[in-house]
Amino acid sequence: MDKVVIVTGGASGIGYAVAQSLRQNNYRVVIADLNQAVGEQAAQTLGCHFVAVDLSRQVDNYRLVEETVAKYGTIDILVNNAGFQHVCPLDEFPEEMWNTMLSVMLTSPFLLTKYCWPYMKKNGWGRIVNIASVHGQVASPFKAAYISAKHGLVGLTKSTALEGGEFGITANTICPAYVKTPLVDRQIADQASTHGIEPDKVISDIMLKNAAIKRMIEPEEIGELVNYIVSDAARSFTGSNLTIDLGWTAQ
Numbered sequence: 001m002d003k004v005v006i007v008t009g010g011a012s013g014i015g016y017a018v019a020q021s022l023r024q025n026n027y028r029v030v031i032a033d034l035n036q037a038v039g040e041q042a043a044q045t046l047g048c049h050f051v052a053v054d055l056s057r058q059v060d061n062y063r064l065v066e067e068t069v070a071k072y073g074t075i076d077i078l079v080n081n082a083g084f085q086h087v088c089p090l091d092e093f094p095e096e097m098w099n100t101m102l103s104v105m106l107t108s109p110f111l112l113t114k115y116c117w118p119y120m121k122k123n124g125w126g127r128i129v130n131i132a133s134v135h136g137q138v139a140s141p142f143k144a145a146y147i148s149a150k151h152g153l154v155g156l157t158k159s160t161a162l163e164g165g166e167f168g169i170t171a172n173t174i175c176p177a178y179v180k181t182p183l184v185d186r187q188i189a190d191q192a193s194t195h196g197i198e199p200d201k202v203i204s205d206i207m208l209k210n211a212a213i214k215r216m217i218e219p220e221e222i223g224e225l226v227n228y229i230v231s232d233a234a235r236s237f238t239g240s241n242l243t244i245d246l247g248w249t250a251q
């Protein structure tokens, strides 16, 4: 397998596990991340190419695709994964933070899809995987921008799937519940102060409240799911939400 993949936010957490899983299957992987030091280290460890980007900036999205094509000649698979969380009541939510979150988690996936599209179309084959969230399907309080971006990403994916069908391009979202990553570690502390409760209560009473299986998901589980959805075995999946949520949305 020598297909070329971009994984955004691949320096850490889910993106790292996705890059690792794809490398184990011999994909050529470009990790794009804001965190240059950690991203370069991750790329070196996994045998990936690293591009430093701030995906809230349109020009960096364009440059990422240009650099990938300059290095490998094409792009076959795009995994839009970069993201972050800000937990805050709606009436205190900073406007600038809203704009940045929407830029990174909704506008960047649109821009990267647009810029990768001509290569995938030319190849008659492409895979777009958008890492949304269970919060792309249901809401929780204090996460207005995150939930809006993730719901939007689910919509973008469906639209992409409809336009990609005739060109052999599929687009799907993965919607996980809480995955054990640095993002969630930070959120436990944030939620504890926003709700005024102890960190272990955040895990048991908020994060795992709606889960049928009372544990966090491992990042490697998402890596394996991405590997499946980009494979030829998954060629009939498009426009789908792959919900991996320990039973959260079953009720």
Ligand SMILES: NC(=O)c1ccc[n+]([C@@H]2O[C@H](COP(=O)([O-])OP(=O)(O)OC[C@H]3O[C@@H](n4cnc5c(N)ncnc54)[C@H](O)[C@@H]3O)[C@@H](O)[C@H]2O)c1
Residues within 6 Å of the ligand: 008, 009, 010, 011, 012, 013, 014, 015, 032, 033, 034, 035, 053, 054, 055, 056, 081, 082, 083, 084, 104, 105, 131, 132, 133, 134, 175, 176, 177, 178, 179, 180, 181, 182, 183, 184
């Ligand atoms: N961890 C969870 O519980 C969970 C659940 C559902 C969905 N997700 C989604 O999975 C994705 C990855 O989350 P994670 O938990 O691995 O978080 P993480 O914090 O471990 O990794 C996110 C990565 O995105 C990068 N990033 C952030 N802003 C960026 C920017 N402007 N430009 C480029 N890179 C940027 C960070 O540097 C970091 O390396 C996110 O989109 C998140 O919303 C996470």
